[in-house]
Amino acid sequence: MNAISSWSIRNPVPTIVLFLSLGIAGVYGFMQLRTNNMPDIDLPTVTVTVAQPGAAPSEMEVQVARVIENTVATLEGVDDVSTSISEGSSVAAIEFTLGTDPETATNDVRNAVSGVQSSLPAAAQTPVVAKVNATGNSVLTFVVEAPTMSPDALSWYIDNDVAKVLLGVDGVSKITRSGGVDRVIRVELDPDRLAALGISAGDVSQTLASNNVNQPGGRANIGGQEQSVRTLASATTVEVLADTRIALSGAGDVKLSDLGTVVDSWEKPRQAAYLDGRRVVAFNVYRSVGSSEIDVVKAARAAIADMGAKTTAAKFTEVTSSSGFVQESYDAAFEALWLGAVLAIGVVWLFLRDIRATLVSAVAMPLSLIPTFAVMAAFDISLNNITLLALSLVVGILVDDAIVEIENIVRHMRQTGISAYQAAIEAADEIGLAVVATTATIVAVFLPVAFMPGVPGKFFFSFAVAVCVSVLFSLLVARMLTPLMGAYLVRAGGHDEDDTPAWVPTYLWLLRKALDHRWITLLAGIAFFAGSMMLATHLPTEFMAAADRGRSMISVELQPGSTIEQTTAVVQDITRRLEKEPAVESVFATIGTAASSGGGPSQS
Structure with missing residues (x-):
């Protein structure tokens, strides 16, 4: 060297x-x-989602959640298994030990779930196994206001149009919606009419399920070329569905519309979002591991601004973002x-x-x-x-x-x-x-x-x-x-050697005194070190220091069985109280769903 x-x-x-x-x-x-708040930590986590429409949470726990948990718990490298259960849905999160290859973990979970799929209820849909590729919190939250759109149309606009655009942005891993509704075609049957015709609601449901199916029809030679053939039987409109013929137990059939009413509506809302007390529909943008938080937010904002410039029916308002901090x-x-x-x-x-x-x-x-x-x-x-x-x-x-x-x-x-x-x-x-x-x-x-x-x-x-x-x-x-x-x-x-700073003579005097009294200097150093160590034991400890991001989070949890209307009343009361504080600029609340955004709103 x-x-x-x-x-x-x-x-x-x-x-x-x-x-x-x-x-x-x-x-x-x-x-x-990349520019991020903290280093990316790729925690190998896999989720297993099983849906069974209409099943009670207790049924999902016994018939679905326990089966999945018992199966994946024996896999090599599994560190923790947790399951979130709601009506008709079970989501199991399987966390593997650090260092496990995420792709290998996903394949292991998929193989294990496939082996017990036959043990799940017949009404349960096929389990969806997915690797968690998003970071913990959303990086951007927007509110969409569209007075001319119905609630189901606005929700579909976010789930379809907005999601397609943002998922095409480099670094965006997923889009989640807060608030809004899910479209549903509701068939409201007349019990007296069913009894008079000798038909049950189950017969009607079975007929609709078997008729509204698109199936492959083989291949045919058309114009000298081989083409695939499909039989299209699903109803394309509400009117077509209402004209579906329902076979009677004896002879003949009857239109579905003669048995009741077919309504294009939406499911009862299980979640809601409010901005400053008014009901809105919001969506959250999550970035993928390995992306730049600043770049993702800039690109997502540009994409949303472009969408807003192309339509007058919807107005996008940014609620919160982690990029500023x-x-x-x-x-x-x-x-x-x-x-x-x-x-x-x-x-x-x-x-x-x-x-x-x-x-x-x-x-x-x-x-x-x-x-x-x-x-x-x-x-x-x-x-x-x-x-x-x-x-x-x-x-x-x-x-x-x-x-x-x-x-x-x-x-x-x-x-x-x-x-x-x-x-x-x-x-x-x-x-x-x-x-x-x-x-x-x-x-x-x-x-x-x-x-x-x-x-x-x-x-x-x-x-x-x-x-x-x-x-x-x-x-x-x-x-x-x-x-x-x-x-x-x-x-x-x-x-020059004589060009000596004014503090040097004082320092040399202190140095000579320290050397002349070596034991006093040594004991003073030991006492200083011991005192420092004693004071260090009184310092609070935490993994990461708390940061002031200019936001506060309040989590409200009501007793089990509370309706969304009751939760909304409590949240609205809290919102009104917070708006009276001079330091509060805006209040964003989500009910029945998590929409955290770097210290922003969470589940209420």
Whole structure:
């Protein structure tokens, strides 16, 4: 490591080309980095959704949920199984241990569920097995207002048109709707008419189910070409469905409309959304793992703005977004980064008191940070609060090695009177081992963080990479570029030995006193350390510090059996109270569904 400094001084062109290449690679890597709030953690989670219309939650628990849970619980790598049950629906979430391949986990769950599908009720639909590809919270929430649309038409507009557009945006994983209704064709039968004709509601239901089916009809030669044939029997309109002939138990048949009324309506709402007290329909945008939160939100906003410009029937209003907080954190971190760099340069000049030597030392910061971005891009690490904290933490450390190098060069020049070129060769070789040992110590402290187990290890892997890589690049700069620049840029002379800062005599006086009273100094240091450790035990601990995003979340849960109308009354009362607070700008509430958006509304 000593010879590399003298080689760099004697061969400046390869050294300059090397750092230019590293700089270009770092700039390109920075342009590829994603911007997120926290590092992406791909927790291998698979969901199994089973629907059985009309089944009570107790039936779903016994006949469906327990069967699925008992089957998947025995799979290798399963860490936790939880099931959410509602009327006619069961959703099991299977979490695997960290490090499990998500595709392998999905295939294992699919195979296990297929083996017990015959044990599920005959009325249950085919289980849907899916890998969870979205991050925890939605990144964007919009409200859609369309006075000219019916509730079912507006809901279908969001589920079909809006979802198609947004799912085509790179990085968007799913769209969920809050509020609205689901369209349903309701057949309201007349009991007296059924009794008079000797037919039951079950007979009508069975006839409709068997008749409204599109089936393959084989193949036929048409015009010299073979074409597939399908039999289309499903009703295309309500009128056609009402004209369906229902066979009687004796002889003859009767129209469905003669047995009751066929209504194009919607199911009873099981969820609702309110913005400032008025009922609305909202949708939430989720990003996929591995995407940039800022980029996804920008692209989704542009797509929604384009949709809004093409229609006058619907008005889109943004309720909440996580990108604002992420952008603010990003800007604040970079502001702290360059402020720290400026202060570090000022401190270096204060001690060296030589503008050329200060600039040579200052070059170590950007030339250590910029190549780090290339390594982060290679590891697919995003710019987030953790990595930016790491870079802000080491910004002052990056100049340490360069300061030691340049200070030794300047000292050789002043004490021996030799040229900067010769002083750089001698000084760099003289302290090479010390500089390497200093950097190795820092790496030895932070490198084990990358191997922490569990979720914290996933978070702090990027922290360790950012710190260790930037510090190693600072060592490369100190051993190659700093001696080179010192040899060709630093001039003999600099500040005079008598040009001593005013605080130095005071410091020297305190130093002499400390050395004259060694035992007192040692005991004071031990007492200070012990007191610090005692105070540390009283500090609160938490995984992540709470952040003020300008939002508050209130979760309201009523007793089991409460209707959606009762829940709505409670939520509306809370909304009215909150709107009276001067600091409250708007209140968005969802009932019967979760619509969290980075600290936004949750289930009510």
